[in-house]
Amino acid sequence: MDVRGDFLVIGSGIAGLRAALSLAEGGDVIILTKADPRESNTGYAQGGIAAAIGPDDSPELHARDTMAAGDGLCVPEAVDVLVREGPRYVGELIDWGAAFDRDADGRPALGREGAHSVRRVLHARDATGREIARLLGSRVGGDRRIRVVDDALATDLVMTGGRCAGAAFVTTSAARGTALAGRTLLATGGAGQVFRETTNPAIATGDGIAMAARAGARVVDLEFVQFHPTVLDVEGAPRFLLSEALRGEGARLINNAGEAFMQRYEPAGDLASRDLVSRAMVREAEGTGSPVYLSLAHLDPDFVRQRFPTIARVCAAGGLDLARDPIPVSPAAHYVMGGVETDLDGRTSLPGLFAAGEVACTGVHGANRLASNSLLEGLVFGARAAAAMKAASRPAALPASDVVEDTVPDKGGDTVPSAYDARDLMWRDVGVVRARPGLERAVAQLQEWAGAVAAGRRSRGSDQELRRISSIVTAGLLIARAALRRAESRGAHFRTDFPSRDDLHWKKHVSDRIGRA
Ligand SMILES: Cc1cc2nc3c(=O)[nH]c(=O)nc-3n(C[C@H](O)[C@H](O)[C@H](O)COP(=O)(O)OP(=O)(O)OC[C@H]3O[C@@H](n4cnc5c(N)ncnc54)[C@H](O)[C@@H]3O)c2cc1C
Structure with missing residues (x-):
């Protein structure tokens, strides 16, 4: 089966869907996606999407927090784009009908997460990604210039004369095909499944990184993999993520003696950045010879169950009451900061090939990602890549x-x-x-x-x-x-x-x- 369009998008997460909506204004779009179109890291995102829209917030403050988490390696121009354009694209989601939680005055309720200096995270209870994917997916479904080919695993980029001209794919029934287009966007998401312990769903096997690298594209910063500290660690159960928003709302890490230990390792305590919390947990577990736990027992149980219904349900399935029991947790691979090297408009080092979202590396996250910045990245840089794909392409001037x-x-x-x-x-x-x-x-x-x-x-x-x-x-x-x-x-x-x-x-x-x- 062969398909052809003006633009090819590989992947149907936030980056691919947002890009496709803009691309459809300039031509026919094909989206290849390897499973059910709703299956993506985006659909699993819980905590929310960061944007500097609060009265005590500003793009400068958001940039400062992002750069501090990035530990000296963020590309400042990329951070600037993210924090300045973020509110506009999140506003667009609201205008399109995103059902974010609201405060008593009807404004988007803002959550607090680790290493953010103010409340800045918009959320739809604890299933924010699912709500955004629903919204974008329904708009894509209503656009007749976009054709979604599902269960189609892209296997290799098609290169002609040094230029990317599309991708070869194979379907679940082992049929092979080619999708040809003048410009191709890799939006294949992350690579958590490269590690035995991960929060990522089965689709996240780093295909885009592997495909692009095999075709000769530059990849960068791949040593930087974020390990999320709090993943449910119950024998035989999937490694389900226990969102950082739990600690944002007051949950504490405790050892087997019930002692809250994070303050002994980090001044920011439970809200220190993810790498610091993960390593402190490993050290505490090694030191005590016992697992560590997340405890919400000191919080109002009704609030806990209402604010985190999905997490409470998953814990209950494992015989645990999120509001009362110590919940056993350990770190797992969560997010890859590095990826296919791009400029600020998604251009890779290969002509005709663009990348956006988790598969790409603009340098916006540096050596560590600030929580809730990645949905925002997919949204902002997905839209920017689409704009560049519609305009005449020029070779990328990649960051040094x-x-x-x-x-x-x-x-x-x-x-x-x-x-x-x-x-x-x-x-x-x-x-x-x-x-x-x-x-x-x-x-x-x-x-x-x-x-x-x-x-x-x-x-x-x-x-x-x-x-x-x-x-x-x-x-x-x-x-x-x-x-x-x-x-x-x-x-x-x-x-x-x-x-x-x-x-x-x-x-x-x-x-x-x-x-x-
Ligand atoms: C459990 C969990 C919780 C998270 N919580 C948050 C949060 O609260 N806030 C936040 O900002 N970020 C969060 N993240 C990270 C965030 O969800 C992702 O970084 C982001 O959604 C990535 O979006 P994307 O569009 O780049 O990729 P994805 O959403 O992963 O989409 C990738 C798409 O590409 C497709 N694909 C992959 N390979 C191929 C191939 N070879 N051929 C065809 N199709 C392919 C997939 O099927 C999928 O449709 C979380 C991640 C996880 C796993």
């Missing part, structure tokens, strides 16, 4: 970064790993706490697997599970390689052998580029 050239080997071992083995390796050796021996082990193993996977891709082209493993191995290798290279600790990247931030050598972005596998 050191570029290393390397290849994923075409030859290697014979054994294609299981997805579990690759994800387990990433969790053990490239997880919350990293060091040279583990990182070297991971890179060597992933390189060997990458060779075997490349051979498998040539002989078993329409095998979807192999495609999934291929993305996990390629994206995993790029993440591990970047983590090994960065000999310092910064933001979400923590190395026990280089525990300090080293601005002299490492206050810079490092891009990676690989040969075709």
Whole structure:
């Protein structure tokens, strides 16, 4: 099955849907999406979307908080775009009918989250992403210039004369096809599934990073993976995210003796940034030899159940009362700050290829993302990429970064790993706490697997599970390689052998580029 349009969008999360709505004003749009169109990280976002709209807030304050979380590595121009244009695009969602929670005066109710200095997070109870996806999805569904092709897994970019001309895809029934377009937007989201423990749904296997890298695009900052501290840790249950908004509303981390411990590690206590909280939890759990818990028992139980109905329901299914019981929690891979390198309008280093949302890296998050900034990023940069795609394209002037050239080997071992083995390796050796021996082990193993996977891709082209493993191995290798290279600790990247931030050598972005596998 072959399809053709003026614009191709790969992915139906917030970035892809917002971009498609603008693109449809300039031509016919095809959206390829690998599962049900509603299945995306966007649909799982709980806490909300940040925007400087409160009376005590300003874009400058939002920028300051964003840059502080980014630990010296945010690209200031990208942050400026995010915080200044954010209120306008969030206002547009409200005008379109987004059912955000309201305060007594009818204004959007603003939540507080970790490392935000004021209340700034718009939310729809604890299912904000689902509400935004519903809204954007219904507008896309009503636009006759947009065609959504679902259950279509994009496998490779089509490159002609050094220019991206679309993507090859394979359907769940193993039919193969090509989607051709003058301009292509990668909006494939994140890569949490590269790690064994993750908050991300099954779709988040880093496909966009792997596809773009195989086609020769530059990727950048991939060592920076955010591990969310509070993920439900109940034997046999899925790793369900317990939103930061819980701590924003007063929930505390406690140890097995019931002691609130975060203040001992960080002055900001429970509302310190995610990497600091994750590492404090690992240290506390190691120190006490017991799990750590989230406690809301000191808050009004009616408020807790009303404000967090989804989370309360999931906890109840695991036999826990969110309002009264200590809830066992541990960190899990949540968000990839790095990605396909883009300028402020989504242009990548490959002509004809754009990227927006979690798959892209504008540098807006630096070394660590401020909570609730990623839905905003998908919205703002999705719309900007669409505008640039409609206008005549010019080559990207990417932000300054050191570029290393390397290849994923075409030859290697014979054994294609299981997805579990690759994800387990990433969790053990490239997880919350990293060091040279583990990182070297991971890179060597992933390189060997990458060779075997490349051979498998040539002989078993329409095998979807192999495609999934291929993305996990390629994206995993790029993440591990970047983590090994960065000999310092910064933001979400923590190395026990280089525990300090080293601005002299490492206050810079490092891009990676690989040969075709
Ligand atoms: C549990 C959870 C809670 C979160 N809470 C918040 C929050 O409160 N606030 C916030 O700002 N952020 C939050 N985030 C992060 C945020 O949801 C994501 O960063 C954001 O939604 C990413 O949007 P996106 O459009 O880039 O990608 P996604 O929403 O992930 O969409 C990616 C799309 O691409 C498709 N796709 C992927 N690969 C392929 C392929 N090969 N071929 C075809 N289609 C493909 C997927 O099926 C999907 O449709 C949360 C994330 C999770 C997992």
